[in-house]
Amino acid sequence: MTGFSPDFQSDLWSLIRMRRDVRRFKPDAIDPEIVDRCLRSFSLAPSVGLSEPWRIVMVNSAEGRAAARENFLEANADALAGYSGDDAKIYSGLKLSGMDLSPVQMSVWCDAGTTKGKGLGAGTMPEMKAYSCVSAVMQFWLMLKAHGVGMGWVSILDPDRLARDLGVPDDWKLIGYFCIGYPEEEHETPELERAGWEQRQALPDMLVR
Numbered sequence: 001m002t003g004f005s006p007d008f009q010s011d012l013w014s015l016i017r018m019r020r021d022v023r024r025f026k027p028d029a030i031d032p033e034i035v036d037r038c039l040r041s042f043s044l045a046p047s048v049g050l051s052e053p054w055r056i057v058m059v060n061s062a063e064g065r066a067a068a069r070e071n072f073l074e075a076n077a078d079a080l081a082g083y084s085g086d087d088a089k090i091y092s093g094l095k096l097s098g099m100d101l102s103p104v105q106m107s108v109w110c111d112a113g114t115t116k117g118k119g120l121g122a123g124t125m126p127e128m129k130a131y132s133c134v135s136a137v138m139q140f141w142l143m144l145k146a147h148g149v150g151m152g153w154v155s156i157l158d159p160d161r162l163a164r165d166l167g168v169p170d171d172w173k174l175i176g177y178f179c180i181g182y183p184e185e186e187h188e189t190p191e192l193e194r195a196g197w198e199q200r201q202a203l204p205d206m207l208v209r
């Protein structure tokens with residue numbers, strides 16, 4: 001096979017175009033089979049040296065979720081305090097996590113100390129292990145979207161505190177906390193763009209040659 005059909009190519013483009021970082025969710029539960037199917041995409045992700053350093057910690061308990069949300073609220077208040085003027089005004093109105101409502105929540109960590117892959121490719125640039133985790137998250141994100149499910153990435157967190165609260169090894173590096181559920185709305189433009197915070201750039205602006 002030399003490629004996929006034009007219909008598939010067009011659908012794939014729509015999927016990429018319509019994927020959003022979602023913070024506003026319907027309360028509806030997701031069929032666990034759908035979540036499992038999408039999670040399986042992690043095992044197909046590229047990773048440096050085939051190290052597969054991602055560690056997925058589902059956050060199902062009320063205590064775990066409350067601790068993560070408290071962590072976010074404090075980190076977000078600190079972040080707001082770093083802005084002034086119009087930026088502070090816009091920032092204070094942004095919704096930067098869906099932790100209040102998303103029916104599925106999980107954290108992804110990088111176990112950079114894994115011996116899997118025997119260090120291949122990560123000797124000169126150890127950060128490649130974290131990049132591997134990010135690439136796995138990305139295809140998981142698209143898989144969810146293909147099933148009509150949205151995801152939001154939360155990084156406004158104290159990672160050491162989250163590790164303690166969730167009981168994960170302290171040498172794992174936080175890749176992100178993820179809120180997953182059916183989106184309240186569909187949009188072609190990012191929420192930050194709609195809120196007047198920042199704008200996407202087009203291809204010609206990012207090509208350096």
Ligand SMILES: Cc1cc2nc3c(=O)[nH]c(=O)nc-3n(C[C@H](O)[C@H](O)[C@H](O)COP(=O)(O)O)c2cc1C
Nearest residue numbers: 019020021023095096097153154155156190191192
């Ligand atoms: C590494 C990473 C961390 C992010 N952290 C947050 C976050 O803490 N809160 C949030 O609301 N969005 C977060 N986002 C989402 C971005 O704001 C979003 O991807 C960007 O505005 C573009 O919007 P789109 O994903 O809908 O295209 C994060 C995205 C990435 C890739």
